[in-house]
Amino acid sequence: MVRSLDGERPWALGLMSGTSLDGIDAALIRSDGLRQVTMGASFSLPYEPEMRRRLRSVLGGRGPVEEVGRQLTLRHAEAVRRLLAEAAVAPEEVRVIGFHGHTILHRPQEGRTWQIGDGALLAAETGIDVVADLRGNDVALGGEGAPLVPLYQAALAAELERPLAVVNIGGVANVAWIGPGDLAGEDEVIAFDTGPGNALVNDWVEQHGGEPLDRNGALAAAGRVDEGLLARLLDNSYFERVPPKSLDRDDFSALPAAGLSLEDGATTLTAFTAATIARAAGHFPAPVRRWLITGGGRHNPTLMAMLAERLGVPVEPVEAVGWQGDVLEAQAFAYLALRSLAGLPLTLPTTTGVSRPASGGLLHPAPEGAHA
Known part of the structure; x- marks a missing residue:
């Protein structure tokens, strides 16, 4: 069901860990999920050399994927906390986090795309609803799963x-x-x-x-x-x-x-x-x-x-x-999380080859009483 976001403009927070392996970008926006976008504060958390090594070690789906995925998620939670602290925004002022995770394998011709990161753990750590797995539905419907921005x-x-x-x-x-x-x-x-x-x-x-x-x-x-x-x-x-x-x-x-x-x-x-x-x-x-x-x-x-x-x-x-190039992808995942909540398309046949305009993402609600 498509639900309008008009009149519902709390912050959305987006997170991005890209294939350059340099770190995590976090950004706040307000948006109706359509054309209206207000950019907020942003924060970047660089990976230390050891974390880059660990991420590189699991590319292709090899090695200690689950362990590295947990470490990655906890670093994302740290990025969220530091952004909110610097922006003086309380967790309850954030409607949703768009969590991309980190791509370790992308083989859409085989119907596979793999982003590590635990959306439920991130929701528990931050006390904020999380939308994750933003590529999976597109690939399931015959799309490339990328690009999403x-x-x-x-x-x-x-x-x-x-x-x-x-x-x-x-x-x-x-x-x-x-x-x-x-x-x-x-x-x-x-x-x-x-x-x-x-x-x-x-x-x-x-x-x-x-x-x-x-x-x-x-x-x-x-x-x-x-x-x-x-x-x-x-x-x-x-x-x-x-x-x-x-x-x-x-x-x-x-x-x-x-x-x-x-x-x-x-x-x-x-x-x-x-x-x-x-x-x-x-x-x-x-x-x-x-x-x-x-x-x-x-x-x-x-x-x-x-x-x-x-x-x-x-x-x-x-x-x-007037755009913010260092965090534009992170902003995009906040925007896509809002569109996911409203059932709006994240991808089109002309952007990924998906069979029809497709929404996506999996919602991980924050535990009850998280903001108590």
Whole structure:
């Protein structure tokens, strides 16, 4: 049953732990679950190196998944408490938490997507209702289960000049093409994963330089692109597949760069990300007027310069239109949790390939008396 959220505007809180393995983002919004969005406070809790190691150890569904999932959930509860304390918001002022968990396996062609994290435990720890498993119903109905953020991006873009493209460059990069017409029309929002985002460069730099990422794109700026390797990386049938389509973090590897210097590897893998995003434009129904970039990749000046060179139209961080790029995904999961409570679609055939507009998510109520 679809239930309107009009007049019901307590805070919603969203949580995101992305494929870049850098930490947890937490954000508050107020929304009607449609176009009205008010952004609130946000907080980011970085993972310490040991937690990154533990998360990496269970990618693919290997290792101590249950133990790491519990540790992950408790860190999310800490992020919630710290955000609410900093924002001076009481738990009873929060209607719902949208809990993404952490993706350790994404194989939609096999009908599988796996996000670790315990929604019931998070509800017990925070005293707030939790909506989790936001991808599962989409995959069960034939969808890719990703990307999930486009409907939130479309809501934010309602007053912007369109068509435009919004690219989220996390561990994997995805794009939403948002058309010029009524955003209620399914064919006005098209989305898909473009290819690797930061994951390959992060892995390369961590393995060969001892740092978790290429800070400010400095290594990539100092190297040279190996054009032969770049051509081989781009020779992959995924990029020609008609969307919707999505990727697992480990569908691509930095191993082909073995033998390159630290700098040349960083440059070539960064160019690979830029080239795959540019190729995505070939799947758009119409050219876009501008590209808005969110996610950690927008902090990399070398990557942003490569994108500007390849795309030929304005390429800007989402802050240029007043959005909050560091926590946009977390905000999106708060928005999707509200839509889940109202029975509204989280995904569309044009964003994930799902058979019909689909809601989703599992509600984990807070224990009775949690706010007593």
